[in-house]
Amino acid sequence: MRISDHIISEIQSRMDIQEVVSDYVSLKKKGQNFWACCPFHDEKSPSFSVAPNKGIYKCFGCGKGGDAISFIMDIEGLGYVEALKHLANKYGIEVEEEEATPDQIKEFNEKESLLILLDHARGYYKQLLWEDDEGQAIGLSYFKERGFSDETIKAFDLGYSHDKWDGFMKYASKNGFTEEMMEKAGLVLAKEDGKKYDRFRGRVMFPIHNPSGKVIGFGARILKKADNQPKYINSPESPVYYKSNVLFGMFQAKQAIRNEDNCYLVEGYTDVISMHQAGVKNVVASSGTSLTREHIKLMSRFTQNVTTLFDGDVAGIKASMRGIDMLLEEGLNVRAVVFPEGEDPDSYSQQLGASAFKAFLEKNSEDFIAFKTHLYLKDAGSDPIKKAGTIREIVGSIAKIPDAIKRLVFARECSQLMDMDEAVIVAEMNKMLIEQGQQQQKERERQQTRQRLDLDNSGSATESSPDAAISTLEKPEVDPKMIQERESLRLLLNYGQFVIKGTEEVDQLLADYFLHETDEVHFSHPVYAQILDMFKNKLVDGDVIDADYVLKHGTEPMKKEVIDLITERHEVSHHWTEKFDIKVNSERNDLKGATYANIVRLKLRTVRAVIKENLDKLKTAETEAEQVEIMEHHEALKKVEMGLAGILGVVTVG
Incomplete structure (x- = not known):
């Protein structure tokens, strides 16, 4: 079935990118935008940006970006129609579907x-x-x-x-x-x-x-x-x-996890349901499977704080320590609560009642280092061998924490709890960190070897020239002309509707001025060319399009490029001007100058591309007449290049 166009328009007008993304990720405001760790790849520092004023998201780490519809498609693995239905349901919009053709029915994945x-x-x-x-x-x-x-x-x-x-x-x-x-x-x-x-x-x-x-x-x-x-x-x-990606109760718990800034982690379905009924709604379960990095990534969308709940079985708790270490490795703050022997979250919540159960959780929650130290010391007793093993076990967990300051704080706490010299703890931790670094380096080398072999098998590189493989992977060739084409589109998308002093100092729309001055320039990048054609076609009708128009009417490759063009990773704080009275130059202050400079650079790089093509022809010229004609053309092009370079103050080689 097909959703009618007017319903799609209503969904697009109602959807709020910040609201939609907030259902999955905890956003923090910084400047005009909101930031978070990306839900699509593993990272420790936030590089995922949401721009409410533009209605888009963009990750500067993995490159994903789009509007609210594409976010739902990516995060839920849905098709376009189902993503629209999801958003319609969120905003209370009744979906009217049009009768589908047999071909459209087949498209339902x-x-x-x-x-x-x-x-x-x-x-x-x-x-x-x-x-x-x-x-x-x-x-x-x-x-x-x-x-x-x-x-x-x-x-x-x-x-x-x-x-x-x-x-x-x-x-x-x-x-x-x-x-x-x-x-x-x-x-x-x-x-x-x-x-x-x-x-x-x-x-x-x-x-x-x-x-x-x-x-x-x-x-x-x-x-x-x-x-x-x-x-x-x-x-x-x-x-x-996929069991490794799903936590039971997350749908019911996500808002409470965000509000409480903490996620309780239990084992079974009934544990989650009983705690939910007792008023502790920020609780999820791994549902009988071992904790995975995908589970942790899912929790970290909503909070950086996890409290694991254990019954009184020491052997069972020790078996779960790998999960705690994984939480620490991913940079989460971990606490733990142990129930009395023979009790679990389900039985104990019903035994105590809602208010007493909440009080128990708050009173008995302790950070992972205190929890693990008490547990292992009790089990080791007075046995010096077991105690030494306990120290290594606990320090091993501390060493997995990515934050150096947190590691030192926990090392100090460990030394106090175990009555040991802090320097001994730190030395053992540093030894483990060196070993971890060596293992990671070996793994990186293995990955590079696999990549070189893959390239060799595909004919892109040979085993005898590993540097060529690495160069291919890390240093892709950049076309200067395409870079300038990209910059041209950035100006058009952001400022095309602005009025500037154009040709002969007459007021003109920036888009009109730019397209008139570059009428004979053709874009090499196929997607950039499509966007430019969209600008030209709409300008004929007297309309200047913007990024929002391309996001609604363009192809997926066009949308991706536009998001990259209009999303800024850094922005100047308003405090520079308001608080410190520091004037920061902005291209908005001189749009005519910025546009003119860009036009000249675009023409310069276009001419240089033509010069390169012309010289390539010289290599294959078969007659002296062809060679003379090519050289005459070359000299004419070099004059144009020098003229354009002179405007920009760029030195050219003759």
């Missing part, structure tokens, strides 16, 4: 189809829980016995699956879904003979949502005793569900 199917499954299991006799008697009764309220059950979309082999299959088939699609979504299984049956049978259902609320999979707990059945099963990985 696999992910969108799977998401639609999984949402139907969510509704099916939820309906069984609330309206079916079996669902009420078994599923709903179980949730009530766990102490879950109706409000909590509905907030997490909990459901129930019939104890039948094909209950869901029949329902989904009636609604037009194929068995192949059901299998791909992980909702049915196939026997050796090819016959399919429901994966989830006789279980309470825990839908797993992505951060925007789309159901991407399910966890399910069996309620009957069955020797050959595991207590919990999960959806298998699919094109929309």
